[in-house]
Amino acid sequence: MTLKLGVPSKGRLMDKTFDWFAARGITMRKAESEREYSATVEGIDGIEMVLLSAGEIPRELGQGRIHLGVTGSDVVRERLANWDLQVNELSDLGFGGADLVIAVPQGWVDVDTLDDLDAAAAQFRRTHGHRLRIATKYHRLTREFLRDHGVADYALVDSQGATEGTVKNETAEAISDITSTGETLRANGLKILSDGLIHSSQARLFKSRNAEWSDEDRATYKAFCNRLDV
Numbered sequence: 001m002t003l004k005l006g007v008p009s010k011g012r013l014m015d016k017t018f019d020w021f022a023a024r025g026i027t028m029r030k031a032e033s034e035r036e037y038s039a040t041v042e043g044i045d046g047i048e049m050v051l052l053s054a055g056e057i058p059r060e061l062g063q064g065r066i067h068l069g070v071t072g073s074d075v076v077r078e079r080l081a082n083w084d085l086q087v088n089e090l091s092d093l094g095f096g097g098a099d100l101v102i103a104v105p106q107g108w109v110d111v112d113t114l115d116d117l118d119a120a121a122a123q124f125r126r127t128h129g130h131r132l133r134i135a136t137k138y139h140r141l142t143r144e145f146l147r148d149h150g151v152a153d154y155a156l157v158d159s160q161g162a163t164e165g166t167v168k169n170e171t172a173e174a175i176s177d178i179t180s181t182g183e184t185l186r187a188n189g190l191k192i193l194s195d196g197l198i199h200s201s202q203a204r205l206f207k208s209r210n211a212e213w214s215d216e217d218r219a220t221y222k223a224f225c226n227r228l229d230v
């Protein structure tokens with residue numbers, strides 16, 4: 001048996017994950033062809049690396065198809081119900097930082113906080129006859145956050161990308177999305193509510209609580225953790 005480690009298959013998260021492991025003596029290599037999603041690990045025995053979309057790694061951990069996985073803390077919380085019963089967080093990796101935030105049009109001068117948003121939502125419904133729409137791909141986290149902060153009079157609109165554009169395109173009045181430099185929000189005339197931070201995400205190493213662990217896997221895991229100092 002080999003211990004399966006899920007790693008983001010492309011982009012910044014993949015590159016930085018490879019760098020993080022390389023700094024600890026574990027070399028990860030993607031197949032020669034950029035388009036081929038297979039990879040090798042050198043420097044430690046008994047580990048098989050599986051390249052997966054960062055957004056799919058939570059599900060694979062939850063279903064126990066991989067023992068370990070690197071992905072953003074936001075997608076784990078979003079994609080896994082009761083995530084903390086399904087995975088353990090082993091270590092912050094120090095990259096992939098991004099904030100999941102609620103943002104509204106800059107022109108809404110009276111709306112700076114969640115309380116203001118709640119009042120604006122009630123007013124919006126009276127004026128327009130339908131609920132204020134918030135576009136997001138983070139449905140679970142947004143719903144839980146707004147519920148915990150007493151905002152109820154809204155409707156979530158699904159947006160799987162270019163979420164900041166939904167306000168200009170008039171398919172939503174506000175958004176809940178990831179920001180890192182803030183450039184995309186600014187370019188689309190949006191501002192973050194002062195108490196609108198839902199989750200500060202970063203890349204983490206997760207361990208599945210649902211995978212099967214043989215004695216051999218446990219021994220490999222122990223050696224792996226010693227090597228990584230986690």
Ligand SMILES: Nc1ncnc2c1ncn2[C@@H]1O[C@H](COP(=O)(O)OP(=O)(O)OP(=O)(O)O)[C@@H](O)[C@H]1O
Pocket residue numbers: 013052053054055056071072073074075096097098178179180181201
């Ligand atoms: N500037 C950023 N923009 C988007 N995601 C970021 C950024 N910085 C870090 N991340 C993180 O990268 C991860 C990407 O998750 P996402 O669900 O978009 O992955 P994916 O499904 O692999 O993406 P794609 O659909 O592009 O393949 C998230 O954990 C997110 O927080």
Ligand SMILES: O=P(O)(O)OC[C@H]1O[C@H](OP(=O)(O)OP(=O)(O)O)[C@H](O)[C@@H]1O
Pocket residue numbers: 160161162163164177178179180181182183184185
């Ligand atoms: O704060 P910034 O540095 O501007 O980064 C934030 C943007 O980056 C991400 O989009 P991405 O490029 O991953 O595309 P997406 O819209 O498909 O999610 C995210 O959804 C924001 O749109």
